[in-house]
Amino acid sequence: MPVVVPPPDPAGLPAPAWLLQILLVFTFILHVLAMNLLLGGSVVLALSTWRAKHSEFCAKLSQRLSRALPVAMSLTITLGIAPLLFVQVLYGQAFYTASVLMAWFWLSVILLVLLAYYGLYLVQFRPEWLGAKAGVVAWISALFILAVGLLFTHNATLSISPAKWAEMYAASASGLHLNWSEPTLIPRYLHFVVAAFAVTGLGLMLLATGYRKTDAEWSAEATRYGLRWFVGATVLQFAVGLWFLVKLPQGVMMNFLGMNMVDTVVLWAGVVLAVLALLVAQRSAIGATVLVALTITLMAVTRHRVRQMFLGEHLNVNTLPVNPQWAMFVIFAVLLVIGLAVVGWMVWQFFKASQPQQSTTA
Amino acid sequence: MEYPFWDIPLVGGGMLIGIIAILHVFVSHFAIGAGLFLVLTERKARREGDTALLDYLKRHSTFFILVVLVFGAVSGVGIWWAIGLVHPTATSALIHIFVWAWAIEWVFFVIELLAAFIYYYGWNRLDARTHETIGWIYFAGAWLSLFMINGILTFMLSTGKWPETRSIVDAFFNPTMLPSLVVRTAVTIALAGLYALITASAEADESLREKVVKYASKWVLVGMTIIPIGGIWYISRIPDQAREISMGGAPVVTLFAAASIIFSAFVFLATLLGPFLFPRRFHVTFAFVIVALGLITTGVTEWVREAVRKPYIIYNYMYSNAIRAEDTQKVWEQGVLGSAKWALLTEEDKRNPLAMGEKVFRFSCQSCHTVNGFNGIKFAVKGWEKDFLDMQIQKLDQLKGYMPPFLGNEEERKALVEWLYSLNNPPQQTAARP
Numbered sequence: 167m168p169v170v171v172p173p174p175d176p177a178g179l180p181a182p183a184w185l186l187q188i189l190l191v192f193t194f195i196l197h198v199l200a201m202n203l204l205l206g207g208s209v210v211l212a213l214s215t216w217r218a219k220h221s222e223f224c225a226k227l228s229q230r231l232s233r234a235l236p237v238a239m240s241l242t243i244t245l246g247i248a249p250l251l252f253v254q255v256l257y258g259q260a261f262y263t264a265s266v267l268m269a270w271f272w273l274s275v276i277l278l279v280l281l282a283y284y285g286l287y288l289v290q291f292r293p294e295w296l297g298a299k300a301g302v303v304a305w306i307s308a309l310f311i312l313a314v315g316l317l318f319t320h321n322a323t324l325s326i327s328p329a330k331w332a333e334m335y336a337a338s339a340s341g342l343h344l345n346w347s348e349p350t351l352i353p354r355y356l357h358f359v360v361a362a363f364a365v366t367g368l369g370l371m372l373l374a375t376g377y378r379k380t381d382a383e384w385s386a387e388a389t390r391y392g393l394r395w396f397v398g399a400t401v402l403q404f405a406v407g408l409w410f411l412v413k414l415p416q417g418v419m420m421n422f423l424g425m426n427m428v429d430t431v432v433l434w435a436g437v438v439l440a441v442l443a444l445l446v447a448q449r450s451a452i453g454a455t456v457l458v459a460l461t462i463t464l465m466a467v468t469r470h471r472v473r474q475m476f477l478g479e480h481l482n483v484n485t486l487p488v489n490p491q492w493a494m495f496v497i498f499a500v501l502l503v504i505g506l507a508v509v510g511w512m513v514w515q516f517f518k519a520s521q522p523q524q525s526t527t528a
Numbered sequence: 529m530e531y532p533f534w535d536i537p538l539v540g541g542g543m544l545i546g547i548i549a550i551l552h553v554f555v556s557h558f559a560i561g562a563g564l565f566l567v568l569t570e571r572k573a574r575r576e577g578d579t580a581l582l583d584y585l586k587r588h589s590t591f592f593i594l595v596v597l598v599f600g601a602v603s604g605v606g607i608w609w610a611i612g613l614v615h616p617t618a619t620s621a622l623i624h625i626f627v628w629a630w631a632i633e634w635v636f637f638v639i640e641l642l643a644a645f646i647y648y649y650g651w652n653r654l655d656a657r658t659h660e661t662i663g664w665i666y667f668a669g670a671w672l673s674l675f676m677i678n679g680i681l682t683f684m685l686s687t688g689k690w691p692e693t694r695s696i697v698d699a700f701f702n703p704t705m706l707p708s709l710v711v712r713t714a715v716t717i718a719l720a721g722l723y724a725l726i727t728a729s730a731e732a733d734e735s736l737r738e739k740v741v742k743y744a745s746k747w748v749l750v751g752m753t754i755i756p757i758g759g760i761w762y763i764s765r766i767p768d769q770a771r772e773i774s775m776g777g778a779p780v781v782t783l784f785a786a787a788s789i790i791f792s793a794f795v796f797l798a799t800l801l802g803p804f805l806f807p808r809r810f811h812v813t814f815a816f817v818i819v820a821l822g823l824i825t826t827g828v829t830e831w832v833r834e835a836v837r838k839p840y841i842i843y844n845y846m847y848s849n850a851i852r853a854e855d856t857q858k859v860w861e862q863g864v865l866g867s868a869k870w871a872l873l874t875e876e877d878k879r880n881p882l883a884m885g886e887k888v889f890r891f892s893c894q895s896c897h898t899v900n901g902f903n904g905i906k907f908a909v910k911g912w913e914k915d916f917l918d919m920q921i922q923k924l925d926q927l928k929g930y931m932p933p934f935l936g937n938e939e940e941r942k943a944l945v946e947w948l949y950s951l952n953n954p955p956q957q958t959a960a961r962p
Contacts, residue, residue, distance in 0.1 A: 170869045172530040172616075176852075177624035236597075237645060243601055244641050250605075251630050254612070254623045262531050262616035269534045269613045276548075276606040283598045291590075331532075336872050339535040339890070341613070491696055494628035498635070505635040509642050512662055516646050519653050 167332040171480050172259045178489030179255065186256050187470065187483065193248035195466045198358075199459070200241040205315060205359065206366025207235050208286070208308040210395070215289060216301035223387050228304075230373065232290040239283050256483050257325065257473075264324035267334050269341025272321060275314050282310035312359070319355040323348045326476035353410035360403045361462070367396030368458060371451035393447060396454070400444055407437070418475045422468070429471055436464030529850045529859075529868040529891050531616035538901030540894075541614030546834065548610050550827045552603035554719070557712065559596040560670040561720030565747065566592065566647070567663030574656055580736045586651050588727045593648050595723070597641065615895070617850040618841040625699055626680050633676035640669035674712060682708045685833070686766055687843045691853075703765040710758035715826075718751025718795075722822050725803055729812040738807045745803035748818075752796040756789075767843060770836035773930060781835045784828045791825040838896075838930035847932035849895045856935060863937040864892050882955075885947025888940045896931070899951070906951040917945045 179186060211231045218225040253261055265272045285307035293300050324330065324345040334343045345351055370392030377385040411419060421429045443457035474482075536544060566589060573581035612619045623630065643666035650659050679700040683690070688702040724744035731737040763771060774785045798818050803810045841848045851859055851867075858867070865871045865884070868891040877883045889897075889905070897905040909917060921941055925933040936944065 167872075170872070172869075175620045175624045177621060180624065180627040240597055240601065240641055240645065243605060244638055247605065247634050247637065248631070250608075251623065251627070251634065254620065255627050258616075258620045258623065262612055262620065266532045266534045266613055266616065273606075273609060273613065276602060276609055279605075280599070280602045283602060284594075287594060287598065332872055335532045335870060339533060341534045341536075491628055494696055498628045498631045501632055501635050505639050508639055508665060512642060512646050512665065515654060515658050515662070516650060519650075519655070519658070 167336065169328050169480060170332045171328050172263060174259060174486050176487075178487035179483075180489065180491045181495055182488055182490065183256065183483040183486060186252055190249055190252035190256060191466050191470050193245065193252065195463055197242065197245040197249055198462060198466065199365065200238055200245050201315075202362040202365035203369050204235065204238040204242045205311050205362040206364075206395070207231060207238055207369065208282070208304070208311050209363070210366060210370070211235055211286075211289065212301065212304040212308040215293075215304040218301070219298075223384060223391075226381070226384050227388065227391075228289075228300075229293070230377075232286070232293070234373070235286045236283070236290060239279075239286060243279070256486075257477075257481065260325040260328065260477065260481055261321075263328075263331055264321055266341060267324060267331065267343045268317075268320060268345070271317055271342075271344060275317050278310040278314050278317075282307040282314070285310070315358060316355055319351060319358065320345045323351055323354065326473050328477065328480045350410060350413045353406060353413050356406045357403070357410045360399050360406050361465075364396050364399035364403060365458060365462075367392045367394070367399060368447070368451060368455050370395065371447075372455065375451065389451070392451075396447055397444060400440055403440070404437075414472070415476075418472060421471075421475060429468070432464050432471075433468045436461045436468065439464070529617065529864075529870075531850070532870040533890050533894060534613050535890070535894070536614075536898075538898055540896075540898045540902045541610075542834070542896065543902050545607065545610045545614055546831060548603060548606045550823075550830050552600070552607055553830055554823055554826050555595055555600045556604060557674075557716045558719040558723050559592075559600045560667070560674055560713075561716030561718070561747075561751075562592050562596065562723060563644075563663065563667035563670050564717070565720040565724060565744075567660055567667060569743070570660060570663060580733060581740070584728070584731060584736060584740060588724065589648050589651070591723075591727050593644065597644055601641065615841055615850065618846055621842060621846060622680060622684070625696065626683075629676055629680060629696070629700060633673050636669045636673035636676065638669075640666060640673060643669055671713070671716075674716070675709065678709050678712055679705050684842050685770060685837050687845055691844050704762055707758055707762035707765055711755055711762055714751045714754035714758055716751070718748050718755065719822065721745060721747025721749075721751065721799075722795075722819055725810075725815040726812065726819060729803075729810050729815045734808075737810075741803045741810045742807040745799050745807070748799040749796065749804060752792065752799070755792060766836065769930075770843075773836045773838065774832060778835070778928065778930065781832060784835070785832045788825060788829040788832055791821055791828065795821045795825060839925070839932040841895075849892050849932060851892075851932065851935065856933070859935045860937075863940050864888050864935055865940060866937075881943040881946040882950055884940070885943035885945070885950075888936055888944045889947060892932075892934060892936065892944075896929075905948065909948050910952050912949075914945050914949050917948055918942070921945065 211228060214224040214228040214231065216224075218228045285303050288296065289300050289304050289307070296303060324343075327345070327348065330345075330347075337343075371389050372392075374385045374388035374392060377388070411422065414422075422433045424430050439457050439461045443454040443461065446457065447454040534541065566585060570582070570585055572578075573585060608619075643662050646654075647659065647662045647666055650662060654662065679702070682704040683699050683702050686702045686704040688698055689695075690699040690702065721744045724747065725741060728737060728740035728744055731740065763774070769777075773781050776782050795818060798814075798821060802814055802818070837843060839847050840853075841850070844853060846852050855867075865873045865887060868887075871887045871891055873884070873887065877887065889899075893905065897903050897908070900906045912920070918941065920927060921934050921944060924931045934941065934944075
């Protein structure tokens with residue numbers, strides 16, 4: 167079978183490839199941070215709701231988490247739109263092709279997200295009405311979110327495997343393919359899931375600090391609980407990450423083992439920062455969060471490099487035609503700054519007014 | 529034709545997009561109008577010192593969050609998902625032409641969502657002035673994202689000067705951009721009232737119910753009055769051929785266009801004669817009837833808007849089957865299968881006209897036709913002999929249906945004829961099997 171890659175869009179890139187790649191990777195990092203809290207948080211919510219009857223700690227955890235998770239879901243979706251836009255600009259040729267091959271599964275992401283989202287709201291708004299079933303609903307939401315993650319891994323890996331496309335499409339045009347044959351599929355997926363648990367652990371520790379004054383006992387226990395998630399997941403991640411690395415094709419793997427110095431330094435610096443985060447986590451959740459955010463940044467760069475290496479000359483974004491729209495870009499950049507300021511102001515107003523006021527009707 | 533074609537049996541891709549799009553339109557326009565409704569009504573309640581009204585608004589905003597933030601946001605992404613799967617080439621074009629417009633829309637969307645959460649969770653937390661300001665920010669963000677998306681959507685039907693100038697300004701500020709913005713804004717106002725009728729009619733307190741029902745019905749009437757005015761302006765700006773299709777050129781489309789007007793009138797009359805004149809007797813069942821009428825109106829109108837764009841997916845630029853108008857000559861020379869790399873034509877196919885014909889169908893016709901389902905080709909050609917088929921395909925763009933010209937070469941045309949003929953006249957050996 168020949169390797170068939172759709173031609174680039176004749177409209178060209180609306181900005182130089184380097185700028186779009188920065189935007190892609192940067193917005194992807196934001197999306198992944200929110201996604202981690204959602205994915206890990208929904209599993210922790212399911213666990214704690216399940217055990218709420220037997221443990222006061224779990225009951226409070228379930229209630230407090232349930233208020234945060236719909237916001238995490240909303241942020242995950244909203245922050246996902248930007249990288250989805252930029253990936254279509256840069257890698258549309260690969261992204262649309264892979265998506266069509268797995269079309270029904272890809273479309274099911276929408277339904278799974280919708281149901282998981284309503285499930286989370288149900289647990290937040292109607293826990294009494296659900297009673298013992300709250301745990302079941304929370305688990306369904308969590309499993310759907312985990313499934314969505316797996317479908318994204320299918321899409322991401324299929325998108326960077328152009329050699330498989332023609333054979334798949336020749337076998338069937340019904341959009342029912344998945345990428346199970348991909349050796350990196352499972353380790354890659356687990357790499358993301360385990361990271362999500364680690365980040366959620368940190369998130370729990372930060373959540374606990376919000377209750378330090380009002381509910382000191384719970385806050386202390388939640389801090390320990392979050393720390394256990396963070397440490398456990400991060401230690402496990404060393405094994406999963408290694409597994410992922412050795413499953414990469416030889417040529418790609420070797421780049422991260424010294425063949426390409428920059429790639430090697432970026433990857434292993436990320437690992438070192440994660441080790442440092444482990445060491446400081448007990449003393450400072452914020453310190454660990456900063457270090458982990460840096461790790462995620464470096465890992466997102468590494469992920470982008472893996473994509474470039476897999477695609478090679480089949481789709482090299484640096485050779486795409488460029489037809490810049492600078493005026494539009496400047497308008498976007500200005501509005502982005504204004505938008506962030508408005509968002510910052512609103513969030514500040516919200517947290518400034520930390521005491522719920524009596525209904526103000528005058 | 530540059531991308532693999534997703535084969536959806538019976539239903540077809542257009543219908544799939546349509547279902548998601550109609551639901552999304554019905555919710556997302558409400559999302560915008562409801563922002564205005566909430567903040568204006570909040571001010572009214574505070575000015576009048578009406579605590580009951582304020583409490584109603586809090587309950588209404590829970591409904592708003594559950595409908596807008598969840599279904600609105602997810603179905604919006606869903607449309608994008610679906611068009612990328614069904615029309616990848618056109619989606620890629622829209623993304624590449626409008627990247628920064630999409631990016632700007634995203635900024636407004638982020639503002640909109642955060643403002644919605646803070647407005648909702650801030651009812652008992654923020655002081656009145658800040659809360660109302662957040663409400664205004666929500667409405668501004670929501671309306672501005674409509675402003676952006678409207679420019680991109682209208683471009684698909686009226687590309688204006690863009691095909692010659694290729695300038696983003698011409699693309700965005702295209703001939704139908706403003707009239708469509710007026711219509712859509714009016715729709716947001718009408719829908720805000722419509723949804724408020726549901727929540728209001730479920731209120732227990734009788735005097736409150738009467739007050740809000742009457743008030744909300746005015747929103748519907750105002751919106752429904754502006755829609756036809758904007759609509760006439762809109763129709764006057766669409767391409768001539770598109771107008772022809774809606775006004776007699778294609779009977780089905782004309783029927784739907786008429787249905788759109790009739791159902792709009794129903795919504796108006798039902799609101800006038802129901803909640804506006806007799807708010808006291810208004811019942812939640814009746815509210816759902818009006819909402820159902822509104823949903824039907826939205827459905828048929830969006831369907832007409834899609835239908836009149838034929839044979840294009842992006843007017844004067846790209847046909848529904850993903851062939852760019854400017855590439856017509858090239859495709860003509862190379863043939864359909866020579867141009868569509870994803871046909872993956874094999875030597876075996878070349879010896880088998882039926883296999884070849886099916887591939888020709890997939891890459892030139894299947895974007896609008898299914899085989900034996902919606903707009904099924906099997907029924908369209910029933911009883912047609914091979915000679916007649918061959919003749920009709922050669923003047924496809926003159927048949928009913930507003931189709932693009934057939935660009936295959938002679939060998940491909942013959943293969944397509946064979947395959948089309950075989951649909952209703954199975955070859956002997958297959959017919960013999962049970």
